[in-house]
Amino acid sequence: MEEERRVSCIVCPLSCVGDVTIADGKVKTVAEFGCPRGEAYAREEVIAPKRMLTTTVRVSGGQLPLLPVISRQLLPKDKIISCARCLANVTVSAPIKEGDVILSDILKLGVDIVASRDLDAI
Amino acid sequence: MHEEIFDVVIIGGGPAGLAAAVSASDNGAARVLVIERDRELGGILQQCIHNGFGLHRFKEELTGPGYALRYIKMVEARSNITVMLDTMVLAVAADKTIVAVNSRDGMIKITAKAVIFTMGCRERTRGAIRIPGSRPAGVFTAGAAQRMVNMEGYLPGKKVVILGSGDIGLIMARRMSLEGTRVEAVLEIMAYSNGLTRNVVQCLEDYNIPLYLSHTILAVHGNGRVTGVTCAKVDAAMRPIAGTEFYLECDCLLLSVGLIPENELSRELGIEMDGRTSGPVVDQLRQTGLPGFFAAGNVVHVHDLVDFVSEEGEIAGKYAAWHANGKMGDCGCLITVKAANGVRTAVPQVIRAVSGNTEPVRLYMRVEKPEKNVTLAILSDGQVLLERKLRVAKPGEMIVVDLPVENIKKIGDDITVVLKH
Numbered sequence: 001m002e003e004e005r006r007v008s009c010i011v012c013p014l015s016c017v018g019d020v021t022i023a024d025g026k027v028k029t030v031a032e033f034g035c036p037r038g039e040a041y042a043r044e045e046v047i048a049p050k051r052m053l054t055t056t057v058r059v060s061g062g063q064l065p066l067l068p069v070i071s072r073q074l075l076p077k078d079k080i081i082s083c084a085r086c087l088a089n090v091t092v093s094a095p096i097k098e099g100d101v102i103l104s105d106i107l108k109l110g111v112d113i114v115a116s117r118d119l120d121a122i
Numbered sequence: 123m124h125e126e127i128f129d130v131v132i133i134g135g136g137p138a139g140l141a142a143a144v145s146a147s148d149n150g151a152a153r154v155l156v157i158e159r160d161r162e163l164g165g166i167l168q169q170c171i172h173n174g175f176g177l178h179r180f181k182e183e184l185t186g187p188g189y190a191l192r193y194i195k196m197v198e199a200r201s202n203i204t205v206m207l208d209t210m211v212l213a214v215a216a217d218k219t220i221v222a223v224n225s226r227d228g229m230i231k232i233t234a235k236a237v238i239f240t241m242g243c244r245e246r247t248r249g250a251i252r253i254p255g256s257r258p259a260g261v262f263t264a265g266a267a268q269r270m271v272n273m274e275g276y277l278p279g280k281k282v283v284i285l286g287s288g289d290i291g292l293i294m295a296r297r298m299s300l301e302g303t304r305v306e307a308v309l310e311i312m313a314y315s316n317g318l319t320r321n322v323v324q325c326l327e328d329y330n331i332p333l334y335l336s337h338t339i340l341a342v343h344g345n346g347r348v349t350g351v352t353c354a355k356v357d358a359a360m361r362p363i364a365g366t367e368f369y370l371e372c373d374c375l376l377l378s379v380g381l382i383p384e385n386e387l388s389r390e391l392g393i394e395m396d397g398r399t400s401g402p403v404v405d406q407l408r409q410t411g412l413p414g415f416f417a418a419g420n421v422v423h424v425h426d427l428v429d430f431v432s433e434e435g436e437i438a439g440k441y442a443a444w445h446a447n448g449k450m451g452d453c454g455c456l457i458t459v460k461a462a463n464g465v466r467t468a469v470p471q472v473i474r475a476v477s478g479n480t481e482p483v484r485l486y487m488r489v490e491k492p493e494k495n496v497t498l499a500i501l502s503d504g505q506v507l508l509e510r511k512l513r514v515a516k517p518g519e520m521i522v523v524d525l526p527v528e529n530i531k532k533i534g535d536d537i538t539v540v541l542k543h
């Protein structure tokens with residue numbers, strides 16, 4: 001079974017839109033992209049798309065009720081929502097420093113979630 | 123009234139103000155003050171928890187708070203910078219006395235040798251774009267909603283429609299989706315999104331959120347709370363097309379319809395404004411038409427990259443310090459910079475040709491509409507000073523060009539920036 005997908009390249013401001021054909025989970029052809037970087041992006045985007053996750057977790061005893069957090073590396077795109085749901089149940093206590101690990105190895109994906117700012121205690 | 127004296131006073135503690143403070147201190151200003159009305163420094167960055175900040179400056183992709191923290195630490199490391207938080211500036215007089223207020227000291231009078239405006243932007247509200255219909259609760263600007271969701275911890279609604287597809291609207295569509303809110307649609311009156319392709323892909327397509335281009339909202343429904351909106355397609359003149367109306371049910375409408383520089387203070391001083399940027403007219407040193415008053419960041423023109431905001435802050439800080447120390451000297455002859463023919467804005471709006479100028483002048487420009495394969499040309503007296511080929515040009519992405527000193531010497535009375543097809 002062959003599948004054709006249109007992919008918008010996000011690597012540079014030219015924003016080329018190209019076509020990728022996939023068969024048996026493998027990329028067969030890549031066309032219409034302006035450069036090899038775009039082709040490489042498209043190959044990964046159709047087979048194993050990845051995203052950073054930024055969200056917040058609840059804080060007890062802090063200057064603010066929420067702490068912004070970020071994944072240290074990219075996560076599989078289809079796991080982003082479950083990771084966000086998982087972090088919705090996390091509460092940390094202030095004080096917190098930027099880079100503190102808030103949740104290690106989230107959903108066993110091998111990626112840590114860290115604080116993206118300092119947050120003092122009240 | 124409590125009174126204080128400083129060399130350089132900076133109004134607004136966002137990225138522009140923080141960079142200005144660090145630079146003023148590093149360039150010889152003895153006493154620097156940053157006045158911020160919020161409870162902490164960092165400005166709008168503190169609510170922009172997504173990543174994508176600082177690629178130019180720090181060569182890494184930081185979150186908004188992460189970027190702010192780097193500058194807050196630089197400010198804290200300089201003992202001659204004082205920060206007043208929870209303090210609102212009410213008025214600035216031409217003799218550089220500033221009246222501010224906070225709950226600790228009441229009214230404060232501050233005297234400065236140089237003043238830098240870094241008050242940022244305000245969001246356009248419903249009034250500014252005049253949507254008819256009832257006035258129910260549940261209508262917010264996207265930035266206000268961003269602050270609620272990311273800093274205060276409550277959701278503005280469960281079923282949302284977003285009007286406006288600039289980056290703030292797109293980022294909020296993803297943010298609300300991650301928080302479990304349904305985003306019904308994003309509507310955009312223009313035929314294109316002003317947001318980055320990356321945001322269209324990662325904030326809308328990833329969450330299957332429809333983007334309706336050339337669409338607008340005709341009416342907001344609901345008594346007490348929003349219950350839905352009537353939408354329609356628009357024609358090339360942006361008039362709704364009869365027969366294309368449809369209804370979207372929602373309990374929340376977010377408006378992401380543009381930012382306006384916050385210039386009440388500068389306007390009251392009678393500082394000359396640029397009708398296109400809605401900010402003060404500045405020269406390449408970021409000095410306004412009133413000597414000793416400088417401006418940087420979103421207060422001058424709406425930026426999309428914080429890196430350039432910091433850069434402007436640094437320039438303003440340096441020359442405000444020079445002004446405070448009496449080092450500015452002859453202010454040179456004035457060359458006006460005009461944007462025309464497809465170029466909407468150009469900053470700085472004036473260039474001072476001071477003898478002994480050694481630095482190139484960096485011009486920041488925005489085009490009127492998306493274009494492909496055009497040439498940006500900088501002209502003076504009919505002569506081409508510089509040309510730059512652009513494969514794409516989008517209104518949402520600022521164009522940055524350095525004008526070398528040799529070129530400035532060749533300039534007549536003014537320069538014009540145009541697009542050639």
Ligand SMILES: Cc1cc2nc3c(=O)[nH]c(=O)nc-3n(C[C@H](O)[C@H](O)[C@H](O)COP(=O)(O)OP(=O)(O)OC[C@H]3O[C@@H](n4cnc5c(N)ncnc54)[C@H](O)[C@@H]3O)c2cc1C
Pocket residue numbers: 133134135136137138139157158159160164165166167170173174175176209210211212240241242243265268289290293384418419420421424425426427428429431
């Ligand atoms: C939602 C959103 C998303 C963005 N995403 C990105 C991105 O992904 N990447 C990127 O590089 N850039 C991004 N930007 C752009 C960038 O963050 C802004 O251009 C930048 O923060 C502007 O800085 P500023 O210092 O000029 O203004 P601000 O950050 O708005 O700071 C102005 C400060 O002045 C204070 N103030 C105003 N009036 C007074 C007064 N009278 N008295 C005392 N204090 C006062 C305000 O409280 C505020 O703290 C984004 C912007 C927004 C709004």
Ligand code: SF4
Pocket residue numbers: 009010011012013014015016033034035036037038039
């Ligand atoms: S394919 Fe190449 S040229 Fe086209 S947008 Fe991607 S990186 Fe840019």
